[in-house]
Amino acid sequence: MHIVTWNINGLRAVAQKGFANWFTQHSPDVIALQEIKATKENVLTLLEEWKDHYEVWLNPAERLGYSGTALMFKKGSERPIKVHIGIGDDKFDCEGRFIWAEFSDFYLLTGYFPNGKDDHSRVDYKLEFSRKVFELAKKLSKTKGVLIAGDLNTAHTEIDLSRPKANVNTTGFLPHERAFLDEMVAAGFYDAFRVMNPGKIEEYTWWSYRGGCRGKNIGWRLDYFFIDEKIKTRMKSVKNLQDVMGSDHCPVEIVF
Numbered sequence: 690m691h692i693v694t695w696n697i698n699g700l701r702a703v704a705q706k707g708f709a710n711w712f713t714q715h716s717p718d719v720i721a722l723q724e725i726k727a728t729k730e731n732v733l734t735l736l737e738e739w740k741d742h743y744e745v746w747l748n749p750a751e752r753l754g755y756s757g758t759a760l761m762f763k764k765g766s767e768r769p770i771k772v773h774i775g776i777g778d779d780k781f782d783c784e785g786r787f788i789w790a791e792f793s794d795f796y797l798l799t800g801y802f803p804n805g806k807d808d809h810s811r812v813d814y815k816l817e818f819s820r821k822v823f824e825l826a827k828k829l830s831k832t833k834g835v836l837i838a839g840d841l842n843t844a845h846t847e848i849d850l851s852r853p854k855a856n857v858n859t860t861g862f863l864p865h866e867r868a869f870l871d872e873m874v875a876a877g878f879y880d881a882f883r884v885m886n887p888g889k890i891e892e893y894t895w896w897s898y899r900g901g902c903r904g905k906n907i908g909w910r911l912d913y914f915f916i917d918e919k920i921k922t923r924m925k926s927v928k929n930l931q932d933v934m935g936s937d938h939c940p941v942e943i944v945f
Contacts, residue, residue, distance in 0.1 A: 690767070691716075692797065693930075694838035694912060695940035696723040696895070700759070704735050706935040713742055717942065718766040719790075721838045723801035725749065725757035748774045750785035757785035758801050758839075767792060776825070781818050789825075795834035795920065798826055802841045805860030812860055815842065819869055826878065826917075834919030837878065840895075840912050840938065845870045845880065848890050849910040861909065873915055881914040881927040881943055892929050895938045903937075914943045 693715070697703040700722070712720060720743070728749040729736070736745050743761040750756040762768060769790035775782035789798040800822050805812035819841070826835050843866045847853040856862045874880065886892065893908030902908060914927060923945040930940040 690718050690795075691942065691944050692719045692721065692836070692838065692914075693717040693940045693942045694721040694723070694799065694840075694914065696801065696840040696912060696936060696938035698724050698726075698936040698938065700725040700727040700732055700735070702726075703935045704732075708935060709739060709742075711933060711935070712761070716763065718763050719797060720761040721797065721799040722759040722761065723757075723799070723840045725759050725785075726754050727757065728753070744768075746772045746774075746788060746790075748785045748788040751783045755784070756801055758788045758799055760788055760790055760797070760799060762790075769797075776818070776821050778821060780814075781821070786818060787822065791833075795836065796826075796829045798822060798829075798835065798837045800837065800839040800841070802839065802843070804842050805863070805866065807860070809860055809863070812863065812866065815860075816866070816869060823869075823873060823876075823878075826915075827876065830877075830917045830919070834923070835878075835917045836881075836920055836943070837915040838913070838941075838943075841870070841915075842911055843867060843870060844909045844911060845883075848888070849893075851891070851893065851907045851909070861911065878915045878917055879921055881916045881921075881924060882910075882929065882941070884916075884921060884924065885927050893931070894929050894941060898937055912938055912941045914941065916943075916945075920945055 747759045772790045776787040803815040844850040894912040896903035896908040925944045927943045
């Protein structure tokens with residue numbers, strides 16, 4: 690199974706930057722998308738154009754041009770048994786932050802975890818959402834393998850961002866945000882990239898558009914697969930696809 694997660698920063702925007710060429714050539718079995726910023730009506734033409742290659746499920750935000758998640762399933766690959774929209778709490782579901790799928794022997798949970806904001810006013814909201822996703826993952830992991838994929842909006846350790854000392858008071862690198870990821874690991878959900886690349890540096894998945902940060906590789910690793918033991922034992926590779934353009938984030942792929 691070959692799965693890619695990607696914060697695309699707008700489905701219509703990335704569609705104009707070669708997204709269809711990328712997914713037809715790269716051909717993942719499943720593509721998990723965050724920050725789609727589109728309703729089905731907005732992108733109906735795109736969905737029609739792509740339907741020979743992928744079946745697309747959207748979970749848009751109620752607010753236009755904001756947030757939202759999606760799952761794309763390649764035609765001819767294993768189909769999900771069921772796709773679930775939302776986490777079951779309207780304070781998060783109104784922003785389209787979560788979509789998940791059940792397959793024959795694993796679950797794929799896809800989230801666009803909230804940004805805590807510069808004034809930290811949404812950090813509590815972010816952590817509440819994070820815990821809801823984690824509780825669901827722990828429950829599902831009792832029966833099948835689980836992957837949590839998406840933009841978690843947190844750099845876990847100092848090697849996961851280029852300027853850790855300058856960002857100790859910045860959301861995305863606050864101690865209690867990072868501690869939540871520690872909790873996940875302690876409970877048996879592993880950062881797939883770090884399982885395969887424990888000390889690798891300068892591996893980022895998001896770069897600010899300002900000041901040529903991507904070209905200078907001044908970035909943060911915000912996009913992850915967290916996997917349980919069942920998936921860990923089957924994992925073959927995980928990689929940040931830093932050469933893939935089209936968004937301020939790059940895709941991350943896992944093969945298991």
